[in-house]
Amino acid sequence: MAAGGHDMVVIGAGPAGCAFAVEAAxxxxxxxxxxxxxxxxxxxxxxxxxxxAGAALQxxxxxxxxxxxxxxxxxxxxxxxxxxxxxxNGTFYVTRRTLFDAALQDAAGRAGADLFRETRATAVERGAxxxxxxxxxxxxxxxxxxxxxxLATGGAAQGxxxxxxxxxxxxxxxxxxxxxxxxxxxxxxxxxxxxxxxxLLPGYGWAFPVSPTVLNTGVGGPPTxxxxxxxLKHLERRLEADNRLAGRLYRTAGTVGEAAGAPLRTGLCGAxxxxxxxxxVGEAAGxxxxLSGEGMGKAMxxxxxxxxxxxxxxxxxxxxxxxxxxxxHALERRLRGLFRAYDRAQERVARPGFVNALARAASxxxxxxxxxxxxLAERRSPDAAFSPGGFLKHILLGG
Ligand SMILES: Cc1cc2nc3c(=O)[nH]c(=O)nc-3n(C[C@H](O)[C@H](O)[C@H](O)COP(=O)(O)OP(=O)(O)OC[C@H]3O[C@@H](n4cnc5c(N)ncnc54)[C@H](O)[C@@H]3O)c2cc1C
Numbered sequence: 318m319a320a321g322g323h324d325m326v327v328i329g330a331g332p333a334g335c336a337f338a339v340e341a342a343x344x345x346x347x348x349x350x351x352x353x354x355x356x357x358x359x360x361x362x363x364x365x366x367x368x369x370a371g372a373a374l375q376x377x378x379x380x381x382x383x384x385x386x387x388x389x390x391x392x393x394x395x396x397x398x399x400x401x402x403x404x405x406n407g408t409f410y411v412t413r414r415t416l417f418d419a420a421l422q423d424a425a426g427r428a429g430a431d432l433f434r435e436t437r438a439t440a441v442e443r444g445a446x447x448x449x450x451x452x453x454x455x456x457x458x459x460x461x462x463x464x465x466x467x468l469a470t471g472g473a474a475q476g477x478x479x480x481x482x483x484x485x486x487x488x489x490x491x492x493x494x495x496x497x498x499x500x501x502x503x504x505x506x507x508x509x510x511x512x513x514x515x516x517l518l519p520g521y522g523w524a525f526p527v528s529p530t531v532l533n534t535g536v537g538g539p540p541t542x543x544x545x546x547x548x549l550k551h552l553e554r555r556l557e558a559d560n561r562l563a564g565r566l567y568r569t570a571g572t573v574g575e576a577a578g579a580p581l582r583t584g585l586c587g588a589x590x591x592x593x594x595x596x597x598v599g600e601a602a603g604x605x606x607x608l609s610g611e612g613m614g615k616a617m618x619x620x621x622x623x624x625x626x627x628x629x630x631x632x633x634x635x636x637x638x639x640x641x642x643x644x645x646h647a648l649e650r651r652l653r654g655l656f657r658a659y660d661r662a663q664e665r666v667a668r669p670g671f672v673n674a675l676a677r678a679a680s681x682x683x684x685x686x687x688x689x690x691x692x693l694a695e696r697r698s699p700d701a702a703f704s705p706g707g708f709l710k711h712i713l714l715g716g
Contacts, residue, residue, distance in 0.1 A: 322347060322462070323347045323348060323349040323431070323461060323462065323463040324341075324346040324347045324348065324463055324464050324465065324631060325341055325346055325347070325348050325349070325463050325464065325465045325466070325467060325627065325631075326348075326349045326351065326448060326450045326461045326462070326463040326465070326466050326467070327341075327348060327349065327350045327351065327430075327466075327467040327469055328351050328438040328441075328450065328466065328467065328468050328469060328470055328476070328479070329351070329352065329353075329468070329469035329470040329471060329476065329599075329601070330350050330351070330352035330354075330418070330421075330422050330425070330432065330434075330469075331360060331418060331421075331469065331471050331599065331600075331616065332370075332417075332418070332421060332599065332613045332616040332617045332620075333469040333471075333598045333599020333600065333601070333604070333616035333617060333619065333620040334350060334352070334425075334467070334469030334598070334599070334620070335350070335418070335421035335422055335424065335425045335620075336373065336377055336421070336598075336616070336617035336620035336621055336624075337467055337469060337596075337598055337620035337621075337623055337624050337627075338350045338425035338428065338430040338432075339377050339379070339421070339424050339425050339428045339430075340377070340620070340621055340624035340625075340628075341430075341624050341627060341628070342425065342428040342429035342430040343428040343429070344624075344628055345429075346627075346628070346631065347429075347431075347463075348425075348429070348430040348431065349430070349431050349433065349461045349463065350422075350425055350430045350431065350432045350433065351433050351436045351437075351438055351450065351452055351461065352422070352432065352433065352434050352435075352436060353435070353436065353437035353438075354434065354435070355434055355435050356419060356422075356434055357415045357419055358415070358418070359414055359415050359577065360414040360418065360471070360579070361493070361494065361495050361577035361578055361579040362414045362495060362533075362579075362613070363411075363493075363495055363523055363525050363533050363535055363610070363611075364411045364412045364413055364414060364417070364525060364527060364533050365409060365410075365411055365509055365523075365525050365533075365611060366384075366387075366409065366410040366411070366412055366613060366614070367407075367409060367609075367611050367614055367693065368407060368408060368614070368693060368694040368695055369614030369615060369618060369695055370613045370614035370617065371384075371408055371410075371614075372614070372618075372695075373614050373617035373618050373621065374617070376617075376621055377424070377617065377621070379420070379421070379424055382420065382424075383412075383417065383420050383421075384410055386416075387410045387411070387412055388410075388528070389408060389409065389410055390409040390410065390411060390507060390508055390509050390525075390526060391507040391508050392404055392405055392406045392407060392409070392508045392509075393405045393407060393409055393508055393509045393510075393511065393693065394508045394509070394510050394511070395510075395511040395512075395513065395676070396510065396511065396512045396513065396514070396560075396562075396676075397513060397669075397672045397673045397675070397676030397677075398513060398514055398515040398518065398669040398672055398673055399669075399673045399676070401673065401676040401677060401680055402510075402676075402680075403676050403679040403680055403686065403689070404508070404686075405686060405689055405690050405693060406690055407690055407693050407694055408694075409509050411509065411525045411526055411527050411533060412527075413527060417613075422434075433452070433454065433459075433461075435454060435455050436452045436453070436454045436459065437452055437453045437454075438450050438451070438452045438470075438479060439451050439452060439453055439479075440479065441466055441468075441479045441480070441595075443466065443592070443593050443594040443595060444594075447462055447463060447464050447594065448462070448463050448464065448465060448466040448594045448595070449461070449462050450462075450463075450466060464594065464631060464635065464636055465594050465595070465596065465627055465630075465631065465636045466594060466595050466596075467595075467596045467597075467598060467620075467623065467627070468480065468595065468596070468597045468598070468601050469597075469598045469599050469601060469616075469620065470601050471579075471582075471599065471600045471601060472489060472579055472580040472581055472582045472600045472601075472605070473579070473580065474487040474488075474489070474580070476601055477587075477588055477601060480588070480589070480592075480595075480597075482588070482589055482592070484588065484589045485587065485588050485589075486586070486587040486588070488540070488544065489540075489546075489580030489581055489582055489587075490539060490540070490581065490582065490583045490584055490586075490587070490603070490607065491537060491538060491539050491540070491580070491581030491582075491583055491605075491607065491610060492537060492538070492540070492546040492547055492549060492578060492579070492580050492581060493535055493536065493537025493538075493549070493578065493579065493581055493610050494535050494536060494537070494549040494550070494553065494576050494577065494578035494579075495533055495534065495535035495576070495577055495578075496533075496534050496535060496553070496573065496574050496575070496576045496577075497527070497531060497532070497533055497534075497572075497574035498524075498531070498532045498534055498566060498567065498570035498572070498573055498574070499530060499531050499570060499571055499572040499574070500530045500531070500532075500569065500570055500571055501530070501571045502530070503529040503530060504526070504529070504530065504532055504566060504569075504570075506524060506526045506532060506566075507526060508526075509523070509524075509525045509526070510523060510524045510525070510562070511523050511609070512556060512560055512563065513666060513669075513672050514555070514556065514559055514560055515559075515669050516552075516555035516556070516559050517536060517538070517552055517555060517556060518666070518667050518668075518669055518672075519538055519539055519663070519666070519667035520536060520537055520538020520539070520547055520552055521536065521537060521538065521609075521610070521666075522534070522535065522536045522537075522552070522553070522556040522560070522563060523535055523536075524562075524563065524566060532566060532570075534563070534566065534567075535553070536549055536552040536553045536556055537549070537581065537610045538552065539607070539663070546580075549576075549578055550576065553576070581600075581605050581610050581612070582600045582601065582602075582603045582604070582605055583603060583605045583606060583607040583610075583612075583656075583659070583660075584603050584607055584656055584659075584660050585602065585603045585604060585648065585652060585653060585656040586603045587602075587603045588601055588602055588603065590602055590644055590645045590648055591626075591638065591641040591642055591644045591645055592638050592641070593637060593638045593641075594635075594636050594637075594641075595641070596623045596626070596627060596641060596644055598616070598619045598620040598623045599612075599615075599616035599617075599619055599620055600612055600616055602619055602648075603656075604616050604618075604619045604652075606656070606659045607656075607659045607660050607662070607663040608659050608662045608663040608666060608699070609659075615652070618652075619648065619652075622644060622647050622648065622651070623644050625647075626640075626641060626643045626644040626647065627641075629643070630643070654698070655695075655698060655699075658698045658699040658700045658703075658704075659699055661699070661700065661703065661704065662699040662700075662702075662703035665703050665704075666703070674708075675702065675703075675708060678708070685702070688701050688702045688707070689702050
């Protein structure tokens with residue numbers, strides 16, 4: 318079967334692929350959006366929508382429709398190893414990825430993209446004539462042709478394997494695992510809780526309220542010094558055993574759901590951003606943050622930047638490597654500094670003493686809390702709170 322006649326073939330319909338498809342199809346390009354999963358497929362995720370996700374949804378004109386059925390959380394409470402919790406204000410939502418991704422896929426369809434579910438790309442060829450993507454579908458093998466391929470396959474190494482490029486680093490820079498807890502009575506959490514317990518560091522744990530009776534909980538962290546994935550089930554047991562609140566939640570939950578884990582590609586590295594007739598967007602391009610493992614916002618943001626570049630390149634002629642390198646420059650200019658700051662913050666947060674001191678300062682100083690809120694809202698760099706200079710400025714000068 319040959320399904321031809323598209324300008325762009327997007328591989329992967331998560332937040333990145335859908336955001337790209339909404340933008341590109343909305344500008345009149347013929348977009349094929351290939352998704353390996355069926356409708357309502359789940360993705361291991363905490364479901365926390367932070368400020369950058371909100372901004373990206375606003376930019377796509379989807380904020381109201383996507384958040385309409387969600388209750389905003391009352392705020393975010395990080396807990397230091399010594400148990401100090403700090404209440405931070407901001408706009409946060411918790412979504413279920415089954416619903417969130419289906420809503421984005423529907424939006425891509427409404428914008429005019431052709432969505433092919435249960436369609437797994439197995440090979441990508443790029444040449445002077447165009448791009449050709451071979452895929453496995455329930456009906457057999459299919460071929461999709463376009464002027465440009467967009468790789469939006471997320472953190473799994475298998476997707477990046479489609480590139481056969483020496484610059485691809487298959488090992489992830491982090492891993493995380495989530496589990497839904499369902500309660501018979503309201504669990505009482507209205508904030509997003511983040512734990513940096515001593516037994517978890519350099520990793521973290523979380524409990525995010527999906528609804529009054531459902532929590533999304535989990536743990537995540539960087540690889541071990543030997544380069545192996547962290548032992549996530551072991552970390553989860555430590556969270557449950559050592560942390561009073563988490564332990565109570567696990568014990569009182571009526572149903573403890575199955576664990577689902579996935580790699581985290583962080584630090585805006587691990588793959589080329591572009592090439593001949595190719596753009597790589599979202600977590601495939603390492604767009605998830607170190608420290609928090611948050612990535613839906615930046616997945617959509619990188620895709621929107623890529624759509625601008627694709628639009629320009631296709632209107633000028635063929636999407637050559639030179640034309641598409643504008644995407645690399647845009648990511649470097651707009652996001653590289655921020656991602657470096659998140660990497661640095663992750664290194665510092667690995668030290669319990671630092672996190673305790675930061676939490677102590679934040680619980681005493683409204684200026685420090687405002688700085689942390691500004692970091693979460695992306696009004697300030699993480700360095701404003703997590704660098705020794707930024708931290709000392711608050712201690713010595715009060716903000
Ligand atoms: C446990 C955990 C908790 C997390 N919690 C949060 C959180 O609370 N907030 C947050 O913002 N981020 C969180 N993240 C990160 C977030 O999940 C990712 O940053 C985000 O999903 C990346 O979006 P994406 O579109 O790039 O990739 P994905 O969401 O992974 O989408 C990629 C899509 O490509 C499809 N695909 C893959 N290969 C192929 C192929 N060959 N052919 C066709 N389709 C293919 C997949 O089926 C998938 O639908 C968490 C991650 C994990 C693992």
